[in-house]
Amino acid sequence: MANRLNQGTEATALRKLGINETYQLAMYLLDQYRGTTLSCRYAIPPRLALAESRTQLHEVVKVAVVDTIMRHPMLQVGMMDATSKTPSWIQLQSLDLTQHIKWLYIGEQDDFEQTVQETFRVQLDDRFPDLSIKQPGWKITVIRQGNAPIMEVLLTWNHPQFDGAGAKVFHEDLLEMLNNAENGAYERTGLDGDILRLPEAPPFLPTPIESLKSLPLDLRYLAKVFWEESRPQFLNRDVSQAAWCPIRSTPYKTQFRVFFVDNASLLAILALCRQNKTTITGLLNGLALIAFSSHLDSTVAPAFQSSTIMDHRRNLPPAPPDAPWVRSDRTVSNYVTQLPHQFDTELVARIRSKLPVNTSEGRDLSADLQRELWAVSAQNRQEIVRKLETGLRNDLVGVFKYVSDWQQTMRDMAKKTRQFTWLVTNIGVLDGNTSDNGQRWSIGRAQFGLSAEIPAAAIEFAPISVAGGGMCVSAIWPDCAVDTMLGERIMADLERWLAQLASQS
Template sequence: MTTATPHLLRKLGDIEHFSSSRHHLGIYRCVTVTARHQHPPSSSSSSSPSHLASTSLSPAFLAALSHIVRHQPMLRVGIAADDSNDAHFTHIPSIDLRDHVSVTLVPCQSAQEYEDRVAQQQGWEHDQKFANIAERPPWRITILRPSSDVPELQGIEDVFFAFHHSIMDGTSGRLFHEMLLAAPSYQRPTTAAEGAEAAAAAAEEEPILSFPDPPPSLPESQEQGVDFTLSWSYTLRTLWTELGPSFLKPAKQPIWNAIPIDLSLPYRTRVKTIDYSPEQLSQLLSACRSRSVTLTALLHSLVLTSLAKRIPSPEAAPAFAAATPLSMRPYLSPAKSDPAHASSLRCLVAGCSHEFSPETVSAIRRAEDADVVNSLIWTIAQHVKAELAQKLAKIPQDDVMGLLKYISDWFAFWRGRDGKQRADSWEISNIGVLKNAPRDNAQGQEREDKKQQQQEEAGMPRATRLLFTNGAMVAGPPMGINVASVEGSVFTIGLSWQDRVVEDELMEQLAEDLTSFAARFQETGDSFV
């Protein structure tokens, strides 16, 4: 029996080939964005909805997912020839949603035990390679449900959305969850009749979706939709830096970057999570606004402060460098991009680099007085913010993404990095704020309270937490600091790293510091230490 040749759509673009080659080599496998759903009580007895006690999918969830897959072309494609530099997206004529969704009940005796299980699952998702991706879309959903009488865990489930980086980016992962929660089957009906009609329609939703015809179009590749321009001076300077003989170039400033790239190490992603309460987040945001910095810039400064103190040896860590991924969605060219795909899930990313000199690192290490440490933290944050602002003002001119077209063999590129030093010490990636579906447009607190009660009675789930992580970046930064939040709820930091590349003890210390910095600032109002 022979398998039919896949129907090829467009060729993968530069950044899509970047990720496709990494997946095939097993050195980066997926992005994972996980939303915690809080389900209101199913009755006046305040019990959780019955489906949360089983491994069954609610018809409303299945209908919501079906709605998104039907409307998002990148969830309906495969990838052919991913072992080559000529990989293409493929048309998938039929998708059985049951092949993409699984549910697991998690026995646990405490909220912390469940949180540990969530972090473990997040890491597990990163370690799995997608199989048969020419004929099956490379994404999956895993749902964890706590099997417990612990009050804090009542009515919740965590929805893990793991996906191949070629089909979308972290921001798209957040948008997927927003679409899921806002899908028609999840929206609160306004009347009992509408509620019955919606429930009946959801119950009739078939798990097998048929797409006899290819999508009318796919979102353009990044270089097709963004007007990258390159000056000769930037191009030559960058190519010289990458390809010029080392004996003709000045020595690079050594930085702490864990261990050299080792493609032979087992691929295992470790994950640790940190939550900032809404009160802590509000206080930090207010302080950032008053100093004209962003929370991402402040986090870079806090990570630097922690690592400079925790790795005190100037020989081991004379300096540091970091990266900030940037969304290219605001830079889609109206002349080059199809407005029909303005809100489509896709991969649109660039980045900004930051260097922290030996002088800056030494100043942090020497600082003992709290006022001096706090002053340094804000000064460094302002420096990072200025770099980000400068980068954003210049994009899409002279950006390295415009140079990816010069890499003709991605597999040779990655193998050529084996044994080399990493360019960065860490990466901070912020996918922004998830907004739950609006309840409606009524005004007044009294009416709002009434609407919320009606919504809860209708059983509409709300997101209360968003956990985002990159998998272990074998040929990239040794640690990822990944952040996301839910409007009005917690701000979550997901730390991720490759086992045996970064010591667990160092990541535990970083987590302790990021936790204590926020707690201390909440306590004092002006001091992190």
Template sequence: MIASFFRQKSSRSPDEEARILRKLSPNECFQSAQHSLRIYIGCALSCRYVIPEALLALDTDSFKHAIETAFARAILQHPALTVGRIDDNTKTPLWVHLDRIDFNNHITWSEPSEHAENSLSDVLEWQVNSPYLNLERQPCWRVVILKSLGTKFMDVVFAWDHSAGDGKSGKILHDTFLVCLNTPESNSVTLKNRSFDVPVTPHTPPMDQLINLPISPGYIISELSREFLPGLSTKPHAATWAPIFAEPAKTRLSWMRVTKEAFPSVLDACRMHKTTLTALLNTLLMVSIATRLSEDKARAFSCGTPICFRQFQDGKSDIDCNKTIMNCYAYWPFIFEKGLIAKIRQQFSDAKANPDSDSNLEDAVWDVAKTIREGLLAKLRQGTKNDTVGLAKFIGDWPSYFKGLSKTREHAFEVSNLGAIQGELPVNSDGKGKWSIDSARFAQSSPSFGAALTLNVISTKGGELVISNAWQVGTVDDEFARGVSSDIEMWLNRLGNTGCFKFA
């Protein structure tokens, strides 16, 4: 532990110092500062678990105990979910060991209303708006389990502060929980009054200790120049139509679904046009926003796409980043230039006037989606060299950094795609079914300084595609945001069902 390093700097007792595991990494400090300032709260990922027939006969208390025991076993496999945090409002917050975790502070059981989907939506929206408290005494995550009497499924909402892990971390936790549900014979955890002991284990190393993040002097100079050149207000792609306010605002969510019948055809169309779902979603967002905003409000757009960096792990470590809850991502920007936006607006107008010209816009959409995919591939080929995530170590005071940021928003939108959860029903050798996942939803806070609209994407193998759209109340008009959601849902389902977007 690094307690001896801090002994000279603090008045903590020896016991308090002995709990210190390590400093937060630069990227973790970036996230914790946003949480402390309420700029961004966190993520939430819900999965619908199909309950095996054998467990449906259990009484309520026995059922809850079995579920919570499995969840405790899952949590203990991920050190990032067993620790507390101190000095959160300073330049150097610290991860600390916790002796026990009490599920009374973390897991809530709820019986949804008659409209279960609405109840789930309400829970997810509450989670991405509610800060995490008492972090010095408890980990930064929460769970809500929605289970109605007589139903054969339960919805498990796992919510977490981004400083503990990125979006993929939520998938990793649900994957671990599913395995634990299907191996109930293990006696590795004993719950007493819904709490359990946390063994002393090494904390997960930060990304920069597992993945090389080289930065060249030329890149540093170019980024500094970009930072201190005239403000974003002079750039045509700045999202000036979505103002940044001094006080953080509430996140609102709307939901889109692509049916399980239509979704495979959407993926086939992406492959046929040599692109991906992420690239297509970015393109469709551009079309929707461009045709809903006038030219005087937005002549160009910038978007951002989180990219998982786990594939670049240094092979020397025993830790498998692909199975580890941590922050391990970078952010890739893309600009839709003025000429392209003007062309898209004109083609959309032409298609409305003459539906026969709709194919021109469709061709343009696929061309742009292919270009975005090629840009993403080029970024991945470049690897981790000269990425902004490598510059985080040069920021010594993240709270002050955020307070001094420009009040002009750069990105109009973001697409955060978690891919698919492998939730198909496995079968025992004796033919009895096990636990499985048949649907999922992903949401996150809308950041004060981030994209005006954030699309959060997830699917289940063989199931539907579910997308949430997050925005800040007052920053983006509710009717406008829901209109964008309606466009995306309509165009994707049309593509899957007919092979065409049919913009006209």
């Protein structure tokens, strides 16, 4: 149902979509991507978990969501001229919160975890209401079993609205607002039942990165990128590209798998990462390299490329004094880029030479393979550090400035050879305020996933940790392009090897 108070009203354009926002919108319009979800498991304060407190619980959640909306203007805006070359964010008069907050109660006999995972999977592939309705592209679904002391809150959004780091801020701020809302009155200016009337003054939107900072490009880097994009396919001799996995777009369906690492195991793995001068992101890139080298033949994939998604918030200037989000690193907006990594034929051949002859399930990493793993993981981390040090110089977002028609660009990309075999998008550690006495709201675990990105990596890994609560690792791939058995074997390897590393420390 449309946001009924916005239909027929004159929309005020606030600014054009930025480069990242326009790029993500083009993928959505072409059905190359659908949605992204960050789900958190909230512990409910005992006094609100009682059966007789259900109405109060719903009110506390609604008020906390409203307070979060008012802190982050990107949650307040809709889109105009979405299918044009220059779409714009527009000011809305009001939000119908019934379109953005849904409660799902399940019975005592139902499987809570199974319901969470099934809802998560379904929401990744859900489409959002028609963009012409002019409704913000985000929603939360709250899953609760009876009067249990926990609830799962799934935030699902359309990527042009904000990125994964912005979603992490949303949950952290929602947690803060829940603890604040519970202590005060439930009335909020502009809130009438489920209708939130937004301020008449235009919201102060975060500025796209290309309008905040210079994005310098060296001529050599620019020439290399343009050659790679424009050369005929018959001149493409790059054996590290994922030619083994042709880009297919239909039928659209996301395959999603997940496993969890408990906090004790995660701490042990982090200690090993520090000893070997790498991070979880570097380690996952290294583990993925060994897994793909194991399951793909050298004639099919003699070398590999991967990509790490990086957050540019560290490169932003300080937030303006009147910005409601206060700090640049607390912006709900779109500030990501990607860093490619290449694993050449010599390295991949060396790794394959150290794999066990018997490739049956259940194999562990040998000492030789672990040495290769830590060397690759450390190298991966060094590449990320170098990128952080160079900041916005020679960044893909700078190249994107030259794209005049994103929909055509993404159509063309879907006809090319796939570049990346895998991708790692790690939004880091979420602060769940778990060091409490159990009387306040807290978050004990989180799960992150995105729908299949048709022209992107064959398999995308999305880890997230909660301070004191362990780590979740998700994997996503397009069903029409990647064999399900391959995806499941890769994930089984990662889960088994992380457990092996945790047990060694």
